[in-house]
Amino acid sequence: MFYYLCTMASDKRTHILSTAQKLFQEKGLGMVTMEDVARAAGMGKSSLYYYFKSKEEIFDAVLETEISEIILETMKRMSSRSGLLEKLMAFAAVKFEMARKRKSLYRAMEAGMDAVALSRYNELKKGVHLRYLEKEKVILQQLLIQAAGDRSIKTLHPKELDQAVMMFLSALRGMNREITLFGSAEQADELLPAFCRLFQRGLQ
Amino acid sequence: MFYYLCTMASDKRTHILSTAQKLFQEKGLGMVTMEDVARAAGMGKSSLYYYFKSKEEIFDAVLETEISEIILETMKRMSSRSGLLEKLMAFAAVKFEMARKRKSLYRAMEAGMDAVALSRYNELKKGVHLRYLEKEKVILQQLLIQAAGDRSIKTLHPKELDQAVMMFLSALRGMNREITLFGSAEQADELLPAFCRLFQRGLQ
DNA sequence: ATTTCGACCGAATTTGGTTTTTGGTCGAAT
DNA sequence: ATTCGACCAAAAACCAAATTCGGTCGAAAT
Secondary structure, eight states: OHHHHHSOHHHHHHHHHHHHHHHHHHHOGGGOOHHHHHHHHTSOHHHHHHHOSOHHHHHHHHHHHHHHHHHHHHHHHHHTSOSHHHHHHHHHHHHHHHHHHHHHHHHHHHTTOOHHHHHHHHHHHHHHHHHHHHHHHHHHHHHHHHHHHTTSSOOOOHHHHHHHHHHHHHHHHHHHHHHHHHOOHHHHHHHHHHHHHHHHHHHO | OHHHHHSOHHHHHHHHHHHHHHHHHHHOGGGOOHHHHHHHHTSOHHHHHHHOSOHHHHHHHHHHHHHHHHHHHHHHHHHTSOSHHHHHHHHHHHHHHHHHHHHHHHHHHHTTOOHHHHHHHHHHHHHHHHHHHHHHHHHHHHHHHHHHHTTSSOOOOHHHHHHHHHHHHHHHHHHHHHHHHHOOHHHHHHHHHHHHHHHHHHTO
């Protein structure tokens, strides 16, 4: 009795989630059925619907935890550095590593998805991307505001601040993309810091 | 007799090419058959193979001419501006406009392609992208070298030059991407110039 | 009251076999 | 040198039947 009282709903939820995450990573989203998830989690299919409204909700939640992990890692690494430039570089480095990891993850996930499922999935990814972007924005805004306070860079109006953040983020994304498509990891080690330096100088 | 001597092979080639281009843009690559191209060009299907080795070669050539057009437009617009910043902005503006246009073009082209055809087509696009990138690089390299000569920016070592060009290009690409996905055209009108300014200041 | 699950449903997907289409070849005609 | 009709193999489109899968519901278990 006491035992059961302790296994709260949220525990089961996270258990299902981590199980699903493992399966998605192994076989791709398109290849994992609710039946699979249920079996792997040690319950019947119907039971899943007691904890989640739909398959999409599960997948969404999995992506959400992955985002949180990345954001957490980013903040951790940045906090161990000091100075604007160092922190920018740390940010860029984590972002690059994570982009690499997640690329193979996504590729695996997309395996075995038809065109319809893929477009639906892309909608989902777009939503996730937006939420992720928002969190990244906040981190960078704080960083730049602090740097302006330290006189490391010039003072930025709210609009300028927003633009600067947007520039930095989308530029990084673009560079990551180009590098993973055509370049090498060593190239990233030079290009990303160089860009951070340029970015900082541009804001002085 | 004389008439026939004047209609050189290259004329027919370009005629076929422009016909194919029109059809591709109208119906999408996947929906245009060699028969269609031949009919539209006023000849039998077999005759196409006298001028081109394969359908892919035709498509490749079409993409190539499109790239040339964009590059030409870019150079034209840049030449009507003076000063590094102005030229950078012109470059960015053309790139953004063209990215918009070509996006709908690509989307149309991809219509009616199965997964296999799509992956083959993506390989092709990747190759085109690389060739395009090379031409863009040359333009920007020249621009930056000239700017360094004018003392508009600091002198750049070959490696730095390459990095700067790469940064600028992939950053632009990333910003275009982000804007077309989530932003507005007005946002581009502010963000792109702002980035050009930052880029220039970063190189001073 | 909370949690689990078997039975069930409709929509979507796979399957397997057939017919059509399509990129590409070849030899004859011009 | 250029064009084209006839032809081929492979890919794609098609289609009906069988199957799978996400999701629901009410009854049972705890």
